[in-house]
Amino acid sequence: MGLMERLFSMVFGSGRNVIAETAEVFRVNAEAEDARAHDLQGAALNQFGQEFRLVRRGWFDRLMDALNRVPRPAMALGTLGLFVAAMVDPVWFAARMAGIALVPEPLWWLLAAIVSFYFGARHQAKGQDFQRELAATMAAVPQVVRTVRDVEALRETGDATAPVETGDNPALADWRARRG
Structure with a gap:
């Protein structure tokens, strides 16, 4: 031993x-x-x-966001309007297109740069907003997991009256108080 x-x-x-x-x-x-x-x-x-925490934005920021949403629909609807104008009044349309043909090439390059920068900056801003929302969603994952576990526990026990953690849910706390 x-x-x-x-x-x-x-x-x-x-x-x-x-x-x-x-x-x-x-x-x-x-x-x-x-x-x-x-x-x-x-x-x-x-x-x-x-x-990427959520930041409250003021009225000016919301106004600028609203104005930033105008150019893309305006360009799309304007292009469709040009097609309609070409069919409705071809002479008027031809006169406008002849005027556009006189625009010098450097001005077209300037327009292309402005539009590219506008859409590029908008794409970046939207990407950052998406990342911020994704971070907020990921931060909520632990609470969702706890809720799913509570629901699964109810299914396993078959007891729908079993206490469930209310956390910071005032509606559920009020409902329980009224149920007595």
């Missing part, structure tokens, strides 16, 4: 597992790796949420 005890205490002694520690030299501890990945993802989401 003494020899076996010494052998086991040498391999597994003092609360250590020499075999597991040796194996971790050749293979990563999966549980520790998952914990590190979880911490890394949580830190990335927190940083992302801080960078």
Whole structure:
């Protein structure tokens, strides 16, 4: 008994597992790796949420957003209007197109640059808005997961009267208070 005890205490002694520690030299501890990945993802989401947090905008910003929405529909409807004008009054349309033919080429290049910059800046702004909304959605994931777990627990128990965590849902708290 003494020899076996010494052998086991040498391999597994003092609360250590020499075999597991040796194996971790050749293979990563999966549980520790998952914990590190979880911490890394949580830190990335927190940083992302801080960078793209929702900001209240004033009336001027909302007015500028409304004005920024005008050019694309105006260009599309204007182009359709030109087709209609060409069919309704071809002489009037031909006179306008002859005038456009007299526009010098550098002016066309300037127009192209202005339109390109406008749509490029708008695309970038919309992309940043999308990232901000995505961050807000990702920040809500833990609450959704808790809610799904609560609902699944109700399904498993079959008890629809089981208490469910209300969190910060005043409507649910009011409903429960009225139910008594």
